[in-house]
Amino acid sequence: MKLFLLYNATFYTLNPAQPTVQALAVWDGKIVAAGTVEEAETALPAGAPRINLNGLTVLPGLTDSHLHLQHYALALQYVDCETPTRAECLLRVQHKAKSTPPQNWIRGHGWNQNVWEEGFGNAHLLDQVAPHHPVYLTAKSLHAAWVNSLALQAAGIDHNTPDPPDGRIQRDESGNPTGILFESAMGLVEKVIPEATLPQVRQAIEDAQPQLWGMGLTGVHDFDRRTCFMALQELEQAGRLNLRVVKSIPLENLKEAVEVGLRSGFGSQWLRVGSVKCFADGALGPQTAAMLQPYEGITSESGILFLDSEEIVEIGQRAAASGLSLAIHAIGDRANHEVLKAYAQLRQFEKQEARPHLRHRIEHVQVLHPDHLSLLAQYDIIASMQPIHATSDMDIADRHWGKRSRFAYAFQTLAGLGTRLTFGSDAPVESPNPFWGIHAAVTRQRHSGYPTPDGWYPQERLSLQQALEAYTINPAYTAGRERELGKLQPGYDADLIVLEEDPFHTPPERLYELRPLRTMIAGEWVWER
Known part of the structure; x- marks a missing residue:
């Protein structure tokens, strides 16, 4: 049982009632006190070790809410x-x-x-x-x-x-x-490429953990398939999984998941069942995202719709019978509209059948028709978005979506309407570095400052506080763990990162440069620079 005091730092708690504290008391992987040094010391036995952080900055550990581990x-x-x-x-x-x-x-x-x-x-x-x-x-x-x-x-x-x-x-x-x-x-x-074996996947994931810790990530929401799930279980059983992982269930495995009674949120402190992952359309790059109107300069091509609202409702009702939420990939405005129509019906189904109000998600939400912007908040649907997609794809979006790009990656508009945003990277599509995502969300610029000093559609920029919440408290809520992860306050897991530079005093255009000095998970230092 480990216990110690962390002090002499600026601790940003993400707790609105106590935004900053001077010290944390940690006991057996949990935060047991947060406040002044004197207040934190009273929660520990006399003579408990003290760790002087020498005026550095501490944030809750960050979570990537959408990657392919x-x-x-x-x-x-x-x-x-x-x-x-x-x-x-x-x-x-x-x-x-x-x-x-x-x-x-x-x-x-x-x-x-x-x-x-x-x-x-x-x-x-x-x-x-x-x-x-x-x-x-x-x-x-x-x-x-x-x-x-x-x-x-x-x-x-x-x-x-x-x-x-x-x-x-x-x-x-x-x-x-x-x-x-x-x-x-x-x-x-x-299907003809020799698949990586389970031991190879397990070793690759174990080897990748330090890369993620070094970026400030203490948790991930994973969207790979069965082999990844098996590798994660083996790592946890061996005591070698040191990330908080929420594991999605592919649609093709829904039948088996329901038959054995899996529920969203089931699992351990390290590995939990997430949502059923479905695809409503393709992607912007190859112009397979399903659009209400054709792509710019293309007279008839409007993408590929994989699931319509009726199909999604049928899937959602089967999943709800086992307490499984949905996470639906939707890029184009038509795909997002079909998903939102389905979620409206599923919310009615949940009420009529007296079933739990599940924490459904839309993955990406890249472009919405103006008439549909308010529907995520109206139906209490989580927008799982990737800020770095906005700055990576902005030229392509302007080329293929034209004026429709005004409501592409519409972070601030959605937040202002009451939508809960949870952020990730879609790695390996983009880097999982959360500070790159924070920089993109706050500036709407690439690292070079492109396209303008104000960024791409600057009205969609978020504050630093909003961006941090989308990497901390909102992922915790999405995972059903809002009472134990995402904040630095008593009763929460001691997952945190130590920074040399205070992001709240860092020029926004330099946020992507930030990198932790140390990363702690469950009260253990797992990474140091």
Whole structure:
């Protein structure tokens, strides 16, 4: 049983009744007192260890409310394809090929054709730099893939292969596959790539934990699948899981989850069941997000709708029977509208059937029709958003959505209407560094200051306090743990980060530079710089 006093720091508690304190008393992983040094000392036995923080700043530990933990951990081993030019991406693949045995798959992630002058790549270009390896490179959005000829051959994709449901194989003028696959068409190749084994996934996640602690993350909401869940359970059983993880359930496993009686919130202090993850549409980058009107400059293309409101209601009623909330991916304004229509009906169902008022979410909420902005607050739906998407995608949004971008990533508008915001990164789509997300939410700028001193649609900027709440108390509420996580006050877990610089006195344009000196989880220092 460990007990100690932390003092001589500015502790931002995120408790409105006591915003700052001078000291914390920690006992057996919990905060038992917060206040002056004298007040905190009275909660501990005489002679308890004292840790002098030398005037530093302390915040509650931060939570990434939307990432793909297995994908992120494994991607640390992949080719980094997030390059300013297509040529640089190809050079990196070529370099990887030189150190990879022939016939072994080369994996990469992060390319974005929207920032490359030439646009999409093709199989022939990859063939030139990796002629002896099948290559599979996922787009930054994770909604498209770029493959070479060996990968197409391995998957049996040729001129005669039909587009799968909810997917598309890009083809040239002769109808031959180009090497670009959208949405479910990616699965044609993914199913022939040797999967990472459970031990490999477990080790990758364990190795990734220090990366996350070093960014200030003490918790994550994960949206990967069964293998990730199994790896997390094994890590917890071995006493090697040192992140607070909320684990979603893929829609394809809903039947099994209901049959065994899983509920949202079930689990331990380290690993808990989250929501059932569904996809209502695709993504902005490949123009598969479902829109009410066609994309700018495209006369007929308006994206792909995977689920309509009736289908979502049916899924939601099945999930509610077991106390499972929903977390629905929705990017385009049409997809968001369908999800909101469904949630309106599910709220009625919950009342009529005397069922719990579940903490449903929409993942991303990237663009809304002005008439639908108030509906999240009206139906008490959590907006799970990724601020760094706004600054990463703003040029693409302006290009493809035009004036509709006024209500894209509409943080302040939604907050002003009473919507609860919870923030994440969608890693490995973006970096999970929460200070990059905080900077994006507060400035609506990239690190360079682009696009203007006031940021992109500056009326949607948040205050630093609002942004921090979206990484602390709101994720805790979303997980049903608002009485134990997200604040520095008595009764809460001692999850915190120590900063050299006070973010409330840091110029907003420099917030992305912040990095913890130390990270504590459950009263244990897990990381130090």
